[in-house]
Amino acid sequence: MNAVRHDYHMHTKRCGHATGEVEEYVAEAKLKGLAEIGFSDHLPFVTHRDPQYTMDMPELPEYHRDIEKARSRHANSISIKIGIEADYMEGKTDEIAKLVAAYPYDFVIGSVHFIKSWAFDDPREQDKWKNADVDQVYRRYYDLLQQAARSRVYDIMGHVDLVKKFGHRSSQDLHVLVDDTARVFRSSGVAIEINTSGLRKPVKEIYPEISVLRIYRKHGVPIVFGSDAHAPGDVGADFAAAAELAREAGYREYCVYAKRKVERTVPL
Ligand code: ZN
Ligand code: FE
Ligand code: FE
Ligand code: ZN
Secondary structure, eight states: OOOOOEEOOBOOGGGSSOOOOHHHHHHHHHHTTOSEEEEOOBOOOSSOOOTTTSOOGGGHHHHHHHHHHHHHHTTTTOEEEEEEEEEOOTTOHHHHHHHHHTSOOSEEEEEOOEETTEETTOGGGGGGGGGOOHHHHHHHHHHHHHHHHHTTOOSEEOSTTGGGTTSOOOSSOOHHHHHHHHHHHHHHTOEEEEEGGGGGSTTOSOBSOHHHHHHHHHTTOOEEEEOOBSSGGGTTTTHHHHHHHHHHTTOOEEEEEETTEEEEEEEO
16 A cells, blocks of 8 residues: 555644644654645634634735745755635635635635534533534534535535544434535535544544545545644654555545645555
8 A cells, every 4th residue: 555645734833722833844744754745724714813723814924935935945855735724604605715815725625613603623612512412513514514615615625524523423324414415525526635633532533434435435526635733743643544544435546736726646
């Protein structure tokens, strides 16, 4: 099996809940023998400020400047791509699209972290799970994923079963929900990421799990890989397990992006 050498999901200390500078992530990636990394820090919210969740609007140009600088400094040793992780927020698509369009990206990850104003994966808001109807949360989550893909704002959908993060499980058969979602993803032209950060969370599983991933495979939804590193040491974390999972689901290649297009695929 070929090793996965492209990590498309990492943050920096700018977001307020990660540690490490761009240079430290690059150094770690080189140490681990990666061929390419893509930064995808959280895009500032268009609705409100949260210094523990995203950089502030005025920092966005600095984010780009830092990565551009690293890109040219390391041009001979590692490929560096500029991405962003942009939340999907119902009713805010135009504002988000506008902000995304203001800067050049190699890829844009669309993530659902919010159901209405509830950041359901945020440890600070974990309490709200106590009174939540888990089945309903799952349905809302998948509905929002579909809306996000349809918005055409994003290239790659992030951690597509994040709703399981704290270990809450739906009692319904998810097959139909995921199947519908995979159809929408396919027709919207988005890829999904195999995100290893779930292994570092209470659920202790990669996003998405094998049964879900198989459905995306069946519908021909392409993949990329991401560690969702929030510390330099996480770069490329558990990529052997991620590659194995992808192969088990039937995938034989993953995508490399440039300027928001699939530039080529790499065999798995
Ligand atoms: Zn984060
Ligand atoms: Fe995320
Ligand atoms: Fe992330
Ligand atoms: Zn993420």
